[in-house]
Amino acid sequence: MSWHASVLTLFPEMFPGPLGQSLAGRALRDGRWSIDSLDIRSFATDRHRTVDDTPFGGGAGMVMRPDVLDAALAAALAAGPASDRAAPDGAAREPAAPAPRPAVYLTPRGRRLDQAMVRDFAAGPGLVLLCGRYEGIDERVIEARGLAEVSIGDYVLSGGEPAALVLLDACVRLLPGVMGAAESGIEESFSDGLLEYPHYTRPADWQGRAVPPVLLSGHHAEVARWRQAEAERITRERRPDLWAQHVANAGRDRAPSA
Ligand code: SAM
Numbered sequence: 001m002s003w004h005a006s007v008l009t010l011f012p013e014m015f016p017g018p019l020g021q022s023l024a025g026r027a028l029r030d031g032r033w034s035i036d037s038l039d040i041r042s043f044a045t046d047r048h049r050t051v052d053d054t055p056f057g058g059g060a061g062m063v064m065r066p067d068v069l070d071a072a073l074a075a076a077l078a079a080g081p082a083s084d085r086a087a088p089d090g091a092a093r094e095p096a097a098p099a100p101r102p103a104v105y106l107t108p109r110g111r112r113l114d115q116a117m118v119r120d121f122a123a124g125p126g127l128v129l130l131c132g133r134y135e136g137i138d139e140r141v142i143e144a145r146g147l148a149e150v151s152i153g154d155y156v157l158s159g160g161e162p163a164a165l166v167l168l169d170a171c172v173r174l175l176p177g178v179m180g181a182a183e184s185g186i187e188e189s190f191s192d193g194l195l196e197y198p199h200y201t202r203p204a205d206w207q208g209r210a211v212p213p214v215l216l217s218g219h220h221a222e223v224a225r226w227r228q229a230e231a232e233r234i235t236r237e238r239r240p241d242l243w244a245q246h247v248a249n250a251g252r253d254r255a256p257s258a
Pocket of ligand 1: 105107152155161
């Protein structure tokens with residue numbers, strides 16, 4: 001059973017989009033994850049296929065209807081990959097009900113996406129992602145379906161589709177077997193609460209800019225110390241919020257090196 005994403009959208013042709021390329025695309029072809037996009041409009045019941053209406057209370061813009069969204073969510077949640085389950089005698093396997101997947105509404109007012117959230121989503125069976133358009137969606141469907149609300153940052157997109165692509169890209173690269181070397185998933189920004197140290201490759205001297213000599217020394221312990229110090233410096237300078245958290249965490253076991 002592979003990690004499965006269902007995307008509810010008015011623009012199903014946007015998926016897999018860029019996720020059909022490169023690392024995520026290869027993993028998709030290898031069956032390490034799968035995706036289906038459901039056209040929300042196909043769940044509208046009137047002959048005009050209406051998915052939105054004017055807001056109660058007045059104001060500009062349109063709001064996506066709860067009945068149409070609920071029908072689309074029901075279809076997505078009922079589908080999804082069936083997990084195999086051992087039969088009671090253990091001799092054979094029978095198809096089981098689809099593993100329940102978190103249902104997420106992408107919205108600027110949601111909890112801000114971070115690497116810890118991505119790790120949790122990637123460790124589960126997959127996601128059902130609801131992409132809003134217009135002014136957003138009727139509040140009652142969020143309550144009725146217990147949707148998790150997730151934002152990809154403090155800015156407003158014209159639709160949830162780019163946010164869904166961002167969230168899926170971040171999850172898919174963490175799935176087992178997707179990244180080449182195991183450590184590429186461990187030694188990177190946020191994995192230890194720090195931003196990453198700088199990288200260098202050939203040529204060792206470029207436009208008069210030399211690579212830090214320690215990286216050419218072949219001394220692994222010195223290189224590791226330099227990288228740790230640089231990661232701490234960059235985090236301290238650029239993200240005082242992350243640095244304060246790192247210091248608090250490190251204080252429980254050991255003092256940070258700076
Ligand atoms: N009226 C909404 C507000 O002020 O919060 C913005 C609606 S926006 C034009 C349309 C849709 O884009 C939203 O329903 C949401 O699905 C998506 N969206 C916009 N910005 C987003 C963000 N930062 N993170 C996640 N989704 C976002």
